[in-house]
Amino acid sequence: MKWPALPxxxxxxSWAGLWGTVSMAYLFIDLYQRGGSWVExxxxxxxxxxxxxxxxxxxxxxxxxxxxxxxxxLLALLGIAFTFYxxxxxxxxxxxxxxGPLAVSGNLIGSAAITATSILLIIGGWNLLWPPGLxxxxxAVEAFLIGGAITFVVRQQIAMRRIVKSSERExxxxxxxDILGHTLSVIIMKAELASRLFDHDPAKAKAEIEAVERxxxxxxxxxxxxxxxxxxxxxxxxxxxxxxxxETASIKVEQHCDTTGLTLSQERVLALILRxxxxxxxxxxxxxxxEIALQKSDIRHQLSIRDNGRGGIGEEGMGMRGIRxxxxxxxxTVSWKSESGTELTVTLPMTTEQKAKQR
Numbered sequence: 001m002k003w004p005a006l007p008x009x010x011x012x013x014s015w016a017g018l019w020g021t022v023s024m025a026y027l028f029i030d031l032y033q034r035g036g037s038w039v040e041x042x043x044x045x046x047x048x049x050x051x052x053x054x055x056x057x058x059x060x061x062x063x064x065x066x067x068x069x070x071x072x073x074l075l076a077l078l079g080i081a082f083t084f085y086x087x088x089x090x091x092x093x094x095x096x097x098x099x100g101p102l103a104v105s106g107n108l109i110g111s112a113a114i115t116a117t118s119i120l121l122i123i124g125g126w127n128l129l130w131p132p133g134l135x136x137x138x139x140a141v142e143a144f145l146i147g148g149a150i151t152f153v154v155r156q157q158i159a160m161r162r163i164v165k166s167s168e169r170e171x172x173x174x175x176x177x178d179i180l181g182h183t184l185s186v187i188i189m190k191a192e193l194a195s196r197l198f199d200h201d202p203a204k205a206k207a208e209i210e211a212v213e214r215x216x217x218x219x220x221x222x223x224x225x226x227x228x229x230x231x232x233x234x235x236x237x238x239x240x241x242x243x244x245x246x247e248t249a250s251i252k253v254e255q256h257c258d259t260t261g262l263t264l265s266q267e268r269v270l271a272l273i274l275r276x277x278x279x280x281x282x283x284x285x286x287x288x289x290x291e292i293a294l295q296k297s298d299i300r301h302q303l304s305i306r307d308n309g310r311g312g313i314g315e316e317g318m319g320m321r322g323i324r325x326x327x328x329x330x331x332x333t334v335s336w337k338s339e340s341g342t343e344l345t346v347t348l349p350m351t352t353e354q355k356a357k358q359r
Contacts, residue, residue, distance in 0.1 A: 010161070011063040021055050023091075024048065030088050039087075039286055047082050051092060053076070058099050069103040072096050072114065079121065087130040087282065093118040106154035115147030168252060174322035176223060181279045181348045183219040186245050187212050189282070193248065225314035235259045238271040239292065242278040246290050250305075257294035262301060266348055269326045270294070270303050276323060277305045277344050285309025285342060296350075303346045311338035 007013065027044050036044075061067040075096050082089030100114030119140045126136035129301050175275045194208035236259050262270070274292070281287055287309030294303045320336070323346070327334050332348040 004067065007061065007063055013060040014062050015059055017059045017062070018055060020095070021052060021096075024051060026091065027086075027088055030086070043085065047078060047089075050078060051095075054078075055095065058102070062102050063233065065103055068099055072099050072103050075099070076118075076121070080125070083125040083129060087133075087135075088124050089127050090136055092121040094127075094139055094143045094146060095123045096121075097143035098150055100147060101151040101154045106151055106158050108151065108155075111147060111154075112152040115144060115151075116145065118143045118147065142183050174325070177276075177322060180219065180223070180275065181184075183215060185279050185282050186215055186248070189245075189248050190215070235267040235271045235274070235294075238274055242274055242292075245278060245282060251281070251287055252289045253292065254289070255292040257292060258296055259294060261296060261354060263351060263354070265330070266301060269330060269348070270301075272326065272345070273303065273323050273344075273346055274305065276320075280340075281305075281307045281309065285311075287341065299350050301348045301350070303348075304343060306341060306343040308341040311340065311342050 028041075031040055031044055034080055054075055058071045077094055079089050079092030079096065082092060097115045100118070101111040104110030104114070105355060122140045122143060123136050126133070170198035190208045190212050194205040194212070197205035197208065219321055236257075239255060240261070243255060246253045259267070278290070281290055285307045287307035289308045291306045292304075294301065296302070323344075324334050327346055327348065330348055332346060334347075335345045337343050
């Protein structure tokens with residue numbers, strides 16, 4: 001059987017959990033107080049080594065329920081065997097209660113069952129095999145508190161992972177929408193233009209087909225980057241590309257953009273917003289002119305995109321919702337109005353570092 005690989009990322013070993021094993025030093029303190037023989041010291045040390053090994057395995061593979069279930073079973077067997085030898089063996093069941101929620105992935109019923117079983121073994125094992133005392137009840141309370149606390153932590157972590165995965169799916173969906181929506185629109189326009197030019201200007205038609213190939217390859221690379229969470233965010237290059245797109249669609253462009261002083265994250269957001277806005281203009285606006293302006297002041301960067309198309313604001317689609325989400329995440333604002341044409345204005349606040357550089 002192949003040993004599982006060492007977990008990485010957010011499942012990497014939780015070494016801090018090993019601090020709890022320090023409490024099991026009581027095994028040796030009790031032995032010292034009783035003046036145990038060297039044989040007792042040997043068996044106690046052997047049991048502690050096995051216990052420490054199992055706890056280390058659980059600290060490494062805490063995110064693997066199949067492994068933690070085996071650890072819990074072995075710890076319970078160790079506790080039962082040692083309790084027949086000495087009453088302090090019931091303290092091993094505290095760690096069964098601690099690791100139990102990991103073994104059942106935070107399931108409430110499963111965690112409660114393991115904790116309850118641990119408490120019964122602590123109290124029953126001590127009282128059946130050894131003279132009654134207060135210590136097993138102290139251990140039972142500790143098992144109850146630790147089992148409940150670990151259950152809460154595991155359930156919270158599972159919920160956070162679910163949220164992170166959902167956010168990642170939404171990010172990928174938004175990035176693919178922004179990238180492919182614009183790129184496919186450009187490809188369609190250039191393919192239509194090449195079709196019209198094919199008979200009377202084959203050379204220019206060939207140039208448009210070559211442009212389609214170049215854009216397609218670029219889109220493929222951007223899709224791969226989006227899936228892996230990257231986007232170079234070159235705003236100046238994006239401005240040049242959308243200007244070429246608008247001109248291909250016979251839309252006159254006026255652009256006055258100052259891209260200096262932007263952070264990489266700001267460039268990335270503004271580049272994707274610009275792409276989405278221009279895609280909507282080409283697809284829906286029926287415009288003949290578009291103005292793009294990026295200005296900065298002492299406290300903000302402001303991108304505005306205005307066209308002279310037919311206007312009209314309908315229900316917000318995924319693209320507009322994506323714009324609002326991206327901007328809101330950076331503390332900015334979005335305004336969208338349509339009177340004579342449509343105007344989209346995005347404002348991003350200056351970061352503290354950017355403000356300091358301007359002073």
